[in-house]
Each structure stands twice: as structure tokens, then as C-alpha cells.
Amino acid sequence: MLKKLSYKKAGVNISLGNKFVKQITPLVRKTFRPEVYSDLGGFSGLFQLKKYRNPLLVSGTDGVGTKLKIAFMMDKHDTVGIDLVAMCVNDLVVTGAEPLFFLDYLASGKLELNRSLAIIKGIIEGCRQSGCALIGGETAEMPSFYEKGEYDLAGFAVGVVEKKELIDGKKIKPGDLVLGLASTGLHSNGYSLARKIVFEEAGLKINQHIPDLGEKLGNVLMTPTRIYVKTILKLLKRFSLKGMAHITGGGITENLPRVLPANCKAVIFKKNWEAPPIFSLLKRLGKVEEGEMFRDFNMGVGFILIVPENEGDRVISAANRLGEKASIIGQIEKGKKIVQYA
Numbered sequence: 001m002l003k004k005l006s007y008k009k010a011g012v013n014i015s016l017g018n019k020f021v022k023q024i025t026p027l028v029r030k031t032f033r034p035e036v037y038s039d040l041g042g043f044s045g046l047f048q049l050k051k052y053r054n055p056l057l058v059s060g061t062d063g064v065g066t067k068l069k070i071a072f073m074m075d076k077h078d079t080v081g082i083d084l085v086a087m088c089v090n091d092l093v094v095t096g097a098e099p100l101f102f103l104d105y106l107a108s109g110k111l112e113l114n115r116s117l118a119i120i121k122g123i124i125e126g127c128r129q130s131g132c133a134l135i136g137g138e139t140a141e142m143p144s145f146y147e148k149g150e151y152d153l154a155g156f157a158v159g160v161v162e163k164k165e166l167i168d169g170k171k172i173k174p175g176d177l178v179l180g181l182a183s184t185g186l187h188s189n190g191y192s193l194a195r196k197i198v199f200e201e202a203g204l205k206i207n208q209h210i211p212d213l214g215e216k217l218g219n220v221l222m223t224p225t226r227i228y229v230k231t232i233l234k235l236l237k238r239f240s241l242k243g244m245a246h247i248t249g250g251g252i253t254e255n256l257p258r259v260l261p262a263n264c265k266a267v268i269f270k271k272n273w274e275a276p277p278i279f280s281l282l283k284r285l286g287k288v289e290e291g292e293m294f295r296d297f298n299m300g301v302g303f304i305l306i307v308p309e310n311e312g313d314r315v316i317s318a319a320n321r322l323g324e325k326a327s328i329i330g331q332i333e334k335g336k337k338i339v340q341y342a
Contacts, residue, residue: 010143011109011110011141011143011144012141012143013110013111013141016111016113017111017139017141019113020111020113020116020117020139021040021041021139023113023117024117024120025040025041027120027121027124028040028120028124028134030124030128031124031127031128031132031133031134032133032135033100033101033131033132033133034050035047035048035049035050035100035133036048036101036133036135038135040135040136042136044136045101045103045135045136046135047100047101047133047135047158049160052160052162053162054162054163054164055160055161055162055163056095056097056160056161056162056163056166057158057159057160058092058095058097058158058159058160058161059092059156059157059158059159060088060089060091060092060156060157061088061154061155061156061157062084062087062088062091062154062155063084063087063152063153063154063155064080064083064084064087064153064188065188065189065191065192066191066192066195067080067083067186067188067191067221067222068080068150068151068152068153069191069195070191070195070206070218070221070222071222072149072150073206073218074206074207074218074222076218076222077115077118077119077122078118078119078121078122079122079222079224080119080122080153081104081119081120081121081122081123081124081125081126081153082122082123082125082126082129082224082225082227083122083126083187083188083224083225084104084122084123084126084153084154084155085102085123085126085127085129085130085132085155085157085227086126086130086187086188086224086225086226086227087155087187087188087225087248088102088155088156088157089102089126089130089132089157089159089227089229090225090227090228090229090246090248090302090303091157091246091248092157092158092159092229093159093228093229093232093233093244093246094167094244094245094246094259095159095161095166095167095168095244096161096165096166096167096236096241096244097159097160097161098131098159098160098161098229098233099130099131099132099157099158099159099229100132100133100158100159100160101132101133101134101135101157101158102123102126102127102132102133102134102135102155102156102157102158103134103135103136103137103138103155103156103157104120104123104134104137104138104153104154104155104156105137105138105140105153105154105155105156106119106120106137106138106139106140106151106152106153107138107139107140107141107142107145107146107151107152107153108140108141108142108146108150108151108152109141109142109143109144109145109146109147109148109150109151110141110143110148111139111141115151116139119151119153122224123155126227129227129229129230130227130229130230131229131230131233132157132159165236167236167241167242167243167244168243168259169242169243169259169260169261169306170261171242171243172242172243172259172260172261172264172306172332173261173264173332174264174332174333174334175308175309175331175332176242176306176307176308176309176331176332177306177307177308177309177311177312177328177330177331177332178256178266178268178304178305178306178328178329178330178331178332179304179305179306179307179312179315179316179319179326179327179328179329180272180273180300180301180303180304180305180326180327180328180329181226181228181231181301181302181303181304181305181319181324181325181326182226182273182300182301182302182324182325182326182327183225183226183247183276183298183300183301183302183303184223184224184225184226184276184302185220185221185223185276185278186221186223186278186297186298187225187226187248187298187302188225188248189248189249189296189297189298190249190296190297190298191221193282193286193288193296194221194282196286197282197285197286197288198217198221198281198282198285201285201286202285202286204217205217206218206221210281212277212280212281213277213278213281214277220276220278221278225302226302226303228246228302228303228324230322231319231322231323231324232244232303232305234318234322235305235315235318235319235322238318239307239311239314239315239318240307240308240311241305241306241307241315242306242307242308243259243260243305243306244259244303244304244305244306245258245259245303245304246302246303247298247301247302247303247304248298249296250295250296251293251294251295251296251297251298251299252268252294252298252299252301252304252339253291253294253295253339254295255304256268256304256339257337257338257339259306260332260337261337262337263334263335263337264332264333264334264335264337265332265333265334265335265336265337265338265339265340266306266330266331266332266333266338266339266340267330267331267332267333267340267341267342268329268330268339268340268341268342269329269330269342270294270341270342272327272328272329272330273300273301273327273329274300275299275300276300279293279297279299279300282297294341301329304329305319306332312328316328
């Protein structure tokens with residue numbers, strides 16, 4: 001006699017999925033902006049553009065990467081959502097755009113309600129920090145596709161900037177200053193190398209207290225990515241920000257040239273800021289060459305601004321008052337479109 005099969009017996013619990021959506025709906029609504037034109041539960045999210053004369057829509061997508069492996073090891077899932085939002089909205093604001101709305105994609109082999117709620121609460125917090133609305137998403141349950149207890153995250157953000165206010169780096173010229181806003185640590189990049197160093201090569205444990213760090217290794221590795229959006233949007237109202245770079249995979253070495261004109265190079269003074277101790281620990285334990293460190297990690301600088309020389313000190317002061325740890329880390333000189341360290 002043939003067994004009666006169902007989606008639930010195949011590993012997909014539609015009822016649990018519906019329960020999850022019901023629980024997160026009131027939380028998600030708290031992120032809504034006045035322009036949100038739809039509620040949750042539809043086939044798509046609707047957003048009405050207002051007050052713009054000649055708007056450019058700016059979009060971006062990203063994930064959290066292998067930092068999720070640390071979340072699995074610690075069974076800690078309430079901050080990876082912040083990382084997810086940060087990786088997307090920090091990219092948008094580089095152009096001068098204000099993030100408007102965000103959508104998430106959460107996929108796992110089996111939907112675990114409490115874990116999924118923790119993840120979504122982190123995403124909601126990231127949206128709160130960046131001022132954008134969480135207007136939709138997808139929760140996919142895919143039996144046998146992921147290892148037990150594992151999941152993946154992706155995010156999608158859309159922002160807007162007036163065309164005449166677009167920041168594209170074209171006005172950058174020799175003599176301009178390079179300012180750095182401090183990172184909170186690794187952010188969400190370089191974790192494949194970091195995990196290999198601390199776990200495989202050094203044999204450290206996730207809950208081990210590391211004297212060099214002053215706390216447990218896992219706590220440092222799970223520190224959320226800083227979201228710079230509100231700081232940048234406030235600075236844009238007062239200062240001439242000629243170019244910006246979100247320092248992600250590739251470090252300063254690969255990311256800063258993306259906004260430089262063809263006739264400019266950036267000279268970066270490595271001693272002008274103090275990097276969090278996790279970077280020196282990784283360098284020492286992994287015997288990583290300095291050039292490789294600056295190419296793989298943010299090295300303590302999460303976001304870069306390029307400003308006219310006469311505005312540098314004022315921008316630094318304003319950023320510090322807004323809660324950032326800012327410093328002058330370099331200068332633009334005539335040359336090829338590269339980063340040169342000094």
C-alpha cells in the first residue's frame with residue numbers, strides 16, 4: 001500500500017512558516033517609512049517615491065559570508081541580520097543615496113522558529129540603524145540542501161539620490177584628503193582566512209578568552225558591522241564629500257581605487273590610525289604579510305571619505321560628534337589609479 005505523502009513529510013512545514021510570518025509582521029511594520037505603500041503578505045513590496053525632482057535609484061545586494069560559520073559555532077543569531085543590512089546599505093550611501101527599503105532572503109534545511117526570529121530581529125535592527133524599511137523577503141525551507149543547523153542569508157537594498165547630488169568621485173583631485181571612519185573589527189569580510197588562522201592553524205577555541213583581545217574570541221568575531229548611513233547623510237548636508245568607499249572584501253587596496261579618477265592615486269599613512277587588536281592577532285598567528293593583510297581585511301577602517309583639504313579638520317570633528325572615530329589617513333596625489341602605502 002502506498003504511503004500518503006505531504007509537503008510536511010517531505011520536510012517543509014508550511015504551517016510553521018505561516019506562524020513565523022505572523023510573529024514577525026508587527027516587528028517588521030515598525031521599520032515602515034511613510035512611503036511604504038503595501039503591507040506584508042503580498043507578492044511584492046510597494047514603495048512610493050516622493051519629493052524627488054530627478055531621482056536616481058541605487059540598488060545593491062550582498063550576504064554575510066562565512067561569518068555565518070561563527071554564528072553556527074556559537075549558536076548566536078541575533079546580530080548577523082545587522083551585518084546583512086550593513087553590507088548592502090553602506091554600499092548604497094557611497095553614492096550619496098539614502099537607503100529606502102530592504103528585502104531579505106533566509107534559506108535553511110529546516111525552519112527553526114526561535115532562530116529565525118532572532119535573525120529577523122537583527123535585520124530589523126539594521127534597518128532601524130540605517131533608516132530604511134523592511135518591506136518584504138523570502139523564507140525558504142529546503143530539506144537536505146543545507147547541513148543541520150545551518151542557513152544562508154542574502155539581502156537586497158534600494159536607495160535614491162537626486163541626479164545632481166550623485167557622488168561619483170569625478171571631482172577628486174590631487175591635494176584632497178582621505179579620511180577614515182573606524183570599523184568595529186572584521187565586519188563581514190575575510191572570515192575564510194580568519195577562521196583558518198584561529199581554528200586550524202592556531203587551534204584556538206571559539207569561547208576561549210584571548211589576552212590580546214581582552215575577551216572571548218567568539219565575541220570579537222561576532223561584533224556586528226558598523227552602519228555608517230546616518231552619519232554620512234548628515235555630513236553630506238554640510239560638507240563637500242567628493243568620493244566615498246565602503247571598505248569590504250579587498251580592503252583599502254582594492255576598494256578605494258574604485259572611486260578614484262584615472263589621474264589620481266591615494267597615498268595612505270598606515271600609522272595614522274589604530275586598528276583593533278584582532279588584526280595584529282591574525283597577522284601574528286597566520287604569519288600573514290602586511291600587504292596581504294591590507295588586501296584581505298579592512299584593517300580598522302570601515303568607510304572612507306575624500307574631501308577638500310580645507311574641510312578635513314571640520315569633517316573629522318563633525319564625524320566624531322556623530323559618534324564615529326574618524327581620522328585623516330591619507331592624501332590624493334597625481335598618479336595611477338592605485339593605493340600606495342606610506
